[in-house]
Amino acid sequence: MNVLVVGGGGREHALAWKLAASPRVETVFVAPGNAGTAQEPGVVNIDIGINEIDQLVAFAKDNTVAFTVIGPEAPLVNGVVDAFDEVGLRCLGPNRGAAQLEGSKAFTKSFLKRHRIPTAAYSVFDDADEAIAWVKQHPGPCVIKADGLAAGKGVTVATTEQVAINAIHQCLRERAFGNAGDRIVIEEYLVGEEASFICLVDGEFALPLATSQDHKARDEKDQGPNTGGMGAYSPAPVITQQLHQRIMREIVRPTIEGLAQDGHIYTGFLYTGLMIGHDKVPRVLEYNCRFGDPETQPILMRLKSDLADLCEAALTRRLEHCPVEWDERAALGVVMACGGYPGEYQTGNVINGLDDCPEKNVKIFHAGTNERDGRLYTAGGRVLCVTALGASIESAQNQAYSSARKIHWTDAYYRNDIGYRALKN
C-alpha cells in the first residue's frame, strides 16, 4: 500500500523512514518533505504544502493512499482530518474539534477545569487594562500565554510585574501574534520538574509510547531562549513506573473521556506537557495534538513493531489489541541548528561530512535541508537531528556526539549536553 506523511521536518523524516520499513508499504509520499526524505529508499517527496488541504486530499485520492499521517499541528487545527473524512479517506490525527486542545489555550483551560484534570489556576482576558489590573492584584510570578498557535513563541514566564505587563501589551495591544493573541490566558506559575508524555490514541484507547524527554532551551544547562527542541532521548528516567500509572489514570484517560463527553473523539498522537510538582502531582501545562519534534526521532529509533500496523490500528479502533515492542536500548538525538536560531539565522550553507557517518546504530534525520546539484544546503533553523542507539543514555549520547562532530557547515550550532538530566538521575 501507499501512505502519505504531511510535513517537512525531522519528525516527518523519522515517520517516513519507519513507515517505509514496513513490508506492507510500497511507497511513502511526503508533502513537502526535505532532502533527507528525498534520499530515503521507498520515500518520494511531493510538492504540496502542509496547509494546502484540498491538494493533499486530491493527491491521496489519485494515488491510492491507504492512509495519511499528519506531522505538524497547523493543518490539524485547520481541519485537515475533517477534509479527508468528508471524502472517506483515512487520516491519522485529531479532527478540528479535538485539535483545539493545542489550537486554543482558553479552550484547553476550561476543558481541564470542567473535567477536574490537574492544571495551574488561570484567568482569560481580551482586554489589556483588565489583564494588567489582574496582574497588579496578584503579586508574584505568573505565566502569560497567547490563546492561539504562535509558533512556540506565545508563552512568557513573567517573574516580575513589569515583564507580565510587557507581555500583555505585546499580545493584546501590539498584536505581535496576530489573531492568535486576541485573547490571553494568565496562569499561576507552577514549580517542579517538567516532563512530557506521548500516546497514540484510537478514539477510545490510549497507547503510551516509550517515554521521552526533550530539551527546549537553546543553550547548555537549559539556558537561553525557548526553541522547538534542541535534542531528546528515550527512555526518560523522570517518568518512573509509578508516575507513568498516575499520568495515565489522572491525566490521559480523563482527557480522552472528557473530550468524548464533549463530543470530540480523539484519534492520533497526543502529547501532554506536564509539571510534576514537589507534591508529586502531575499537572497539565499544555497539550500538543501531534507527535513531538525531536522526541519522535529517538522514540521511533526504539520502535521494533511495524509503525504502519500501529497507525492502521489507531485508525480502526484496534490499538488495545495491537502488540508493541520497543528496543531495550536507549536512543538520543542531538539537533544541529543554524547559529542564531530561534532568532534570525542564515540559510544556504553547504553541509559537509554526512558521508563520514556510516555508523550502524546512528541515523541522521533531516529537517531544514535541501539538495542542489548533488550538494546539501541548510534551509531552516533546525537542520539535522543526529540520533543514536546505545546500551545506555550515556553510550547513545557518546555515539550521537561522535557522529555530530563530523558534520560541518558555516554557523552550525548544537548543545553539547543533551541528556544531562537523565544522566544526573
Ligand code: AMP
Ligand atoms: P507551553 O507552551 O504552555 O507548554 O509553555 C511553554 C513553557 O513555558 C513550558 O514548557 C514551561 O517551561 C513554561 N510554562 C508554561 N506554563 C507554565 C506554568 N503554569 N508554570 C510554570 N512554567 C510554565
Ligand code: GLY
Ligand atoms: N519538542 C516539543 C514539541 O514537539 O513541541
